[in-house]
Amino acid sequence: MITVRTQREQAQIKDEILKYRLDNILKDAMITTGIDTWLIPSKEYCEDPMFKLLTPANFLTARRLSILILHYDGEKMHKCCCNNPDGSLEEIYENVYTDRSKSQFAALNDYLLSINAKRIAIDVSSNYAYFDGLSKGLYDLLIKELDEKVTSRFESSEKLGISYCEKRSDLEIRYYKEIMDVAISIIEEAFSPEIIKPGFTTTTDVEWFMKQRVKELGLDYWFSPDVNLQNGNNDNPMQTTIINKGDLLHCDFGIDYLSLKTDTQRLAYILKDDEDDIPASIKEGYRKNMEFHQLVRDSFKEGLSGNEIFEAAISKGKEKGLKPMLYTHPLGLFGHAPGPTIGLFSNQGPVFPAGTNILHDKTGYALELNTRYHIPEYGREIFFFTEESVIFQDNKLEYLSAPQGIYKI
Numbered sequence: 001m002i003t004v005r006t007q008r009e010q011a012q013i014k015d016e017i018l019k020y021r022l023d024n025i026l027k028d029a030m031i032t033t034g035i036d037t038w039l040i041p042s043k044e045y046c047e048d049p050m051f052k053l054l055t056p057a058n059f060l061t062a063r064r065l066s067i068l069i070l071h072y073d074g075e076k077m078h079k080c081c082c083n084n085p086d087g088s089l090e091e092i093y094e095n096v097y098t099d100r101s102k103s104q105f106a107a108l109n110d111y112l113l114s115i116n117a118k119r120i121a122i123d124v125s126s127n128y129a130y131f132d133g134l135s136k137g138l139y140d141l142l143i144k145e146l147d148e149k150v151t152s153r154f155e156s157s158e159k160l161g162i163s164y165c166e167k168r169s170d171l172e173i174r175y176y177k178e179i180m181d182v183a184i185s186i187i188e189e190a191f192s193p194e195i196i197k198p199g200f201t202t203t204t205d206v207e208w209f210m211k212q213r214v215k216e217l218g219l220d221y222w223f224s225p226d227v228n229l230q231n232g233n234n235d236n237p238m239q240t241t242i243i244n245k246g247d248l249l250h251c252d253f254g255i256d257y258l259s260l261k262t263d264t265q266r267l268a269y270i271l272k273d274d275e276d277d278i279p280a281s282i283k284e285g286y287r288k289n290m291e292f293h294q295l296v297r298d299s300f301k302e303g304l305s306g307n308e309i310f311e312a313a314i315s316k317g318k319e320k321g322l323k324p325m326l327y328t329h330p331l332g333l334f335g336h337a338p339g340p341t342i343g344l345f346s347n348q349g350p351v352f353p354a355g356t357n358i359l360h361d362k363t364g365y366a367l368e369l370n371t372r373y374h375i376p377e378y379g380r381e382i383f384f385f386t387e388e389s390v391i392f393q394d395n396k397l398e399y400l401s402a403p404q405g406i407y408k409i
Contacts, residue, residue, distance in 0.1 A: 011057035029163035048133030105145035121157035232378035263366035265387035285373030306340030
């Protein structure tokens with residue numbers, strides 16, 4: 001039976017992780033980038049994506065106008081807000097809006113001048129949606145209400161945000177394995193004879209089972225579960241139809257739990273009446289796919305760019321006679337997260353600018369790829385779509401949950 005932590009436990013863990021990240025990972029990111037202040041204002045109902053990531057679990061939305069100020073003075077991280085009083089937010093952020101005779105923007109201006117903020121990151125970006133959350137209306141207000149000494153120091157938070165978001169703490173890595181156990185257990189429930197009745201159950205039925213199960217556990221999925229199949233009836237590699245015996249079933253599934261995302265694909269074969277095992281050709285196709293997995297893992301080297309890792313892995317795969325595609329992406333606080341993109345499904349070549357980002361230690365990825373292999377029983381080549389949630393640390397790519405092979409149903 002799948003169990004998850006209580007809402008109270010989840011909130012406590014989320015805040016524990018957030019406090020550590022702000023005091024340690026953000027400090028390191030500021031030292032690396034030279035940015036000393038991150039200014040993140042948000043309006044209620046129009047929250048910046050980063051604002052939602054940086055606030056406590058019980059502070060669900062901005063209150064009218066909420067402003068976060070994160071400042072590193074060379075010795076200490078200062079976590080402040082310029083806000084109407086709020087106990088939940090002030091569990092982590094010290095409120096600098098104490099003189100109510102001033103306006104909120106006047107208090108913000110005075111604080112930024114008092115700390116002599118030299119480089120102020122704001123969430124305005126042409127390249128990354130995560131760091132483009134400052135609304136035009138709020139930006140105009142900042143320019144209008146703040147001193148030119150402050151606004152002249154504004155710059156994009158891109159580099160700071162990538163450095164902060166991509167790094168995983170030891171605490172997160174420990175919980176990540178627990179999170180993955182929950183995700184895999186839901187897949188295993190869905191890919192079972194209890195749920196799949198050949199000749200009756202559709203791929204859509206399985207998708208809705210997965211959605212319902214996630215919600216019953218009090219969790220959420222960050223994209224709608226995708227279930228499809230391949231067989232000898234047609235060459236569509238992603239058929240959505242009734243599931244029959246002899247089909248190769250595939251799912252793509254990701255949950256959001258403890259503020260971390262998973263992204264996993266699994267395969268299942270529906271045994272025919274005269275079969276007690278998966279056909280040897282399908283097993284061989286999967287083995288070839290896992291051979292490419294290893295080549296990709298071997299290509300992950302700290303300091304390389306996403307484009308360099310892509311080229312190395314694809315070249316090795318083709319040299320081995322494989323028919324590979326590679327479209328691996330960073331994974332963590334977002335599903336398609338900041339960091340080095342390693343190929344795209346729609347672009348099997350260099351990716352700009354995300355592919356130029358550098359691989360760093362203690363970062364997470366969805367190792368997503370496919371290989372093609374001829375299946376005589378189907379009379380054609382089919383795609384082996386696989387994806388594993390992984391952590392890169394100590395110059396190795398480690399599975400958060402070991403690949404399970406192809407499930408038999």
